[in-house]
Amino acid sequence: MKILKDFTKDTIAYGLGRGIKKFIGFFLLPFYTRALTPSDYGVLESLGSFILFVSAFFNLGLDTASWFYFFQPKEQEERGKILFTTFTFRLLTVFPCIILSFFSREISLYLFDSDSYTNVVFTSCMLIPVNMLTSEQEHIYRFYRKPWRYNLLTIIKTLGNLTLGILLVVNLKWGVYGAQIASLISGFIVIIFSFLFYTRKKYTYKFSFYWAKKLLKYGYPLAIAGLAVWIYSLSDRILLLKYQDALQVGYYSIGSTFSQPLGLLTMAVQMSAGVLFFEVYNKEEDSNKPESKKAIRDMVKLFTIVALFITSFLSIFAYEIVSVVTTKAYLPGITVIPILLFTMIITQIKETIGVGISISEKTFYFTIIVFISAFINVALNLLLIPAYSYFGSAIATLITSIVSLVYIYTISQKYFKVNYQVGKSLTTILIFFVLISLIPFMEINYSIRIHLIFKILLFAFLSAVPFLIGFVRYSLFKEVLVKLIPGKGK
DSSP, X not given: OHHHHHHHHHHHHHHHHHHHHHHHHHHHHHHHXXXXXXXXXXXXXXXXXXXXXXXXXXXXXXXXXXXXXXXXXOSHHHHHHHHHHHHHHHHHTHHHHHHHHTTHHHHHHHHHSSSTTHHHHHHHHHHHHHHXXXXXXHHHHHHTTOHHHHHHHHHHHHHHHHHHHIIIIIISOOHHHHHHHXXXXXXXXXXXXXXXXXXXXXXXXXXXXXXXXXHHHHHHHXXXXXXXXXXXXXXXXXXXXXXXXXXXXXXXXHHHHTTHHHHHHHHHXXXXXXXXXXXXXXXXXXXXXXXXXXXXXXXXXXXXXXHHHHHHHHHHTXXXXXXXXXXXXXXXXXXXXXXXXHHHHHHHHHHHHTHHHHHHTOTHHHHHHHHHXXXXXXXXXXXXXXHHHHHHHHHHHHHHHHHHHHHHHHHHHHHSOOOOOHHHHHHHHHHHHHHHHHHHHHHHHSXXXXXXXXXXXXXXXXXXXXXXXXXXXXXXXXXXXXXXXXXXXX
């Protein structure tokens, strides 16, 4: 099937680009973790949550709305109008962010009980429109399926951030403020480079009230939901900060950081799966959409198996990896690595199988679930953080993601029924979760060092589990490999 070939190629391309970005970022991590304390790291993560909260409000659901409508018109001129209308909305976010920056001192006092981070908060406010414009530029590469140009863009941004980060944080010792300044400048560089050398040619320089109305109508439920998404996925940092301290946020953040190799895969899947699916769905003439259903099922299965392999490696060898890259002060954070990794897997599966809701244009279902998820997540965090600190917060996030997955699956199946082999999927994921979560938990909480030989054997065993259970067959991998070999997949 051509879509499986395209999905795999695009995922590999995006994943490779994100991998290079993360590799460069990990190169910076040893410098940061020696120049910044776990508490400083917690401050940086808290500010990142603040930026995403405001961005969720100003985003207006345009990320989802733009890719939904982009493929409907066949004419490039109309597509250019959609892109320019979205670009205009992004530019307008500069003005409310300037107003928000006037309250930088008050925000610093609320978050950190100190006004010493006022300048850092001000810089964070300026980062919001820059990040949104960067995201808008990146979307264009995805729409036109230009993964390698997209990769070049991300590498330029990462190299800029790396160079400036070492200069400002390590050499000049500007701390958290230097890290935010580095992100701001590198973001500007990316926007200018992208616009001058590629994206400016894709715009039809006419603001379309027709498309603006459709974009906002489709996106506004998601804009409201975006606030709940922040509460669901990122409010745990703020609650940790308020009920514990920045040190606990730092531990949680380091666990999140070392979960990011899986984030490369999830991000690559997000960039490729939706675009490819809707491209096939809109072309398929059969009303039952058998090709589309097989495509989404195979994409979910392929993602899950690869994600489980990555999760196993990062969780089982977490102690060794974190010890080498950072200092011993950060080691307590490894206990949440398996939990956060499984949360990422469940979240990506949920995002992918929700196509039934998108097809039916019933986006209010997404709004409902994110509000339910937000409520559950806050309630669980308030219950678990006082007793279990950052570990409790990770558990709260995992439980919430499971609830939202069940909801999305149930609703989506009503509009687009796909056989995902739920029984085998759950059995496979459960075996992985139980076995690998114990390793870092025992090593940190009970000071039991697990021998490296045992870890290698456990990883080998888990690698065979999906095939033994029958969740995935070798033929699926063979099909992908054959399609990737030039001349074989025709």
